[in-house]
Amino acid sequence: MLEIIKRAREIAEVIRRQDDVLIVTHIDADGITSGAIAFESLNRAGIDCDIVFVKSLDERFIEELSNANRFVWFTDLGSGSLDLILKHDVDCVITDHHSPANCYYRFQLNPHDFGYDGTYELSGATTTYLVAKYLGFNYDLVSIAIVGAVGDLQDSKEGRLLGLNRKILEEAVEGKFIKVVRDLRFFGKQTRPIYKMLEYTFDPYLPGISGNEKGAIEFFESLGIPLKEGDLWRRWIDLTPEEKRIVISELVKICIEAGLPIKLIKRLVGETYILLHEEEGTELRDATEYSTLLNATARYGYCDIGLKVCLRDRDEAFKKARNLLRNHRRNLSNGLRLVDEIGIVELENIQFFHAGNEILDTIVGIVAGMCFSKANLNKPIVAFAYSEDGVKVSARATQRLVERGVHLAKAIKVAAEKVGGQGGGHSIAAGATIPRGTEEEFLRELDRIIGEQISKIAKH
Numbered sequence: 001m002l003e004i005i006k007r008a009r010e011i012a013e014v015i016r017r018q019d020d021v022l023i024v025t026h027i028d029a030d031g032i033t034s035g036a037i038a039f040e041s042l043n044r045a046g047i048d049c050d051i052v053f054v055k056s057l058d059e060r061f062i063e064e065l066s067n068a069n070r071f072v073w074f075t076d077l078g079s080g081s082l083d084l085i086l087k088h089d090v091d092c093v094i095t096d097h098h099s100p101a102n103c104y105y106r107f108q109l110n111p112h113d114f115g116y117d118g119t120y121e122l123s124g125a126t127t128t129y130l131v132a133k134y135l136g137f138n139y140d141l142v143s144i145a146i147v148g149a150v151g152d153l154q155d156s157k158e159g160r161l162l163g164l165n166r167k168i169l170e171e172a173v174e175g176k177f178i179k180v181v182r183d184l185r186f187f188g189k190q191t192r193p194i195y196k197m198l199e200y201t202f203d204p205y206l207p208g209i210s211g212n213e214k215g216a217i218e219f220f221e222s223l224g225i226p227l228k229e230g231d232l233w234r235r236w237i238d239l240t241p242e243e244k245r246i247v248i249s250e251l252v253k254i255c256i257e258a259g260l261p262i263k264l265i266k267r268l269v270g271e272t273y274i275l276l277h278e279e280e281g282t283e284l285r286d287a288t289e290y291s292t293l294l295n296a297t298a299r300y301g302y303c304d305i306g307l308k309v310c311l312r313d314r315d316e317a318f319k320k321a322r323n324l325l326r327n328h329r330r331n332l333s334n335g336l337r338l339v340d341e342i343g344i345v346e347l348e349n350i351q352f353f354h355a356g357n358e359i360l361d362t363i364v365g366i367v368a369g370m371c372f373s374k375a376n377l378n379k380p381i382v383a384f385a386y387s388e389d390g391v392k393v394s395a396r397a398t399q400r401l402v403e404r405g406v407h408l409a410k411a412i413k414v415a416a417e418k419v420g421g422q423g424g425g426h427s428i429a430a431g432a433t434i435p436r437g438t439e440e441e442f443l444r445e446l447d448r449i450i451g452e453q454i455s456k457i458a459k460h
Helices: 002-016 029-044 059-068 079-087 124-132 139-151 163-174 194-199 213-222 241-257 262-266 287-298 303-310 316-342 364-374 399-403 408-418 439-459
Strands: 020-026 048-054 071-075 092-095 178-184 269-275 351-354 381-387 390-396 422-425 429-434
Touching (some): 002 092, 020 029, 029 048, 029 071, 029 124, 029 139, 029 303, 048 303, 059 079, 079 092, 092 124, 124 139, 124 163, 139 178, 139 287, 163 178, 241 262, 269 287, 287 303, 287 316, 316 364, 364 381, 364 429, 381 439, 390 408, 390 439, 408 422, 408 429, 408 439
Parallel strands (some): 020 048, 071 092
Antiparallel strands (some): 178 269, 390 429, 422 429
C-alpha cells in the first residue's frame, strides 16, 4: 500500500507540472467515473483539460496522440497497450487496473504492478482517485470512485468491495459520503415498483419471475405484500424490514428449488453502497443503480452525458441519462430473449453465441454475463456481435472458473492475435476485436487455451 501511495504521489507531481492535459478514458461506468475524477481534479488544480472516450486503443489512435504532442492522462485503459504507447513516445501517465503489457513504465499506477488483483482489489476509478487525492483537496470524489468500482463488478466476488477498494470505501464512510447497508443486491431498489425490480432481474435468473410481469406480481400477492400504498407503487425502499425478510427468504427458496449454486444464492444479499449526498428514490442514491445509469450512457455513445451527471448536472443531463437507461434495460431484455431463441453452443471447454447485428456490440458482454443464470456454469461464455471494425468478442467467466485456472484476458489476447485481432481485460471478463470470418478459428484456439489453463491447475 505504501508503494502504491508513493507512486500515486509521483504521478500527481508529474501532472501538476502540466499546463494542458488530454484525458483518454474507457466507455463504461468505470471509465466515465475515472475520466470524471481526472477531469474535475485537473479543473480544480487550474490545469486546462479535454476528455476523449474510446472503446479501445489501437496503434493508429496512439500514433495520432503522439503527433498531437499533448500530455495524456490515460484512465481505465492504457496498461494493455503500454508497448505501443512507449513505441510512439506518448508523453503520459496511466491510471489503470487491467492486465498490463509486459513492460515497465515509471508513471503508471496499476495494482498488478504491486501484487494486487485489478479484477477485484482496485478499479480504474479507484486507481485514478488515488492520484487525484494528491492533486488537491479532492476527497469528495471518493463517491464516484466507489460507483466506478461497483460498475466494474469489483464487489461481485464476495458481495462486497475487497482489497484496496475497501480502504477507499472506509475513507468514503469516514467522510460521511457513503453508507454501507447489507441488503438485497438487485437493481431498482430505489426507483422501481417492487414487481418491476424482480421482473427485470436476470442475475440470477428467477424462474417464473424474471422477464415475466404477471409472475412477478403474483409472487408478491402470494406473500401478502401490497404492491401499492394508496395510488403509489411501492419500491423496495418502501417495504418494512419484516416484508424484506419475507421476500428474501422466498427468493432463496426459489433459487434452491431451481438448482442454482449455493455461491450464487449467497450473492442475493450483500453490501450495498448508499450515496448520502444524493436524493433518496433516484438512481444516484445507490452505487449499483448509479453505475448502471452511467453504463447506459456509455453503451449508446453518450459518455458526455454520463460525465455531466458525474460532475453534478442534475437537470438536462440527468433527464437524458434516465431515458437512455430505460432504453438500455429494454435492449438487455431483448438480448436475453434473442439468446434463448438462437441458443448457446457448447464446445469442449467454452460455450458461445453469435448475435450478429441483433445485439449492439457495446452491450453484448453484459448480455453474456447475464446468461450465466441459465447456462453451463462450468464453461466461460463467449459472445460475438458485429461492430464497425470487425467482430466484437466479449467473454465472461465465473469466480469458480477463475479458481480452476481460467484467465480470460491471457487466453483472449493470444487467440485474438492469432487471427489478426487484439484483446485483453481481466481474468474473469475480457474482450477482443477480430476480423469477420475468423470466428471459428478464434473459437478453436480459445477453446484449446482454456482447456490448457484448466488442466494445468488440475495437475497441481
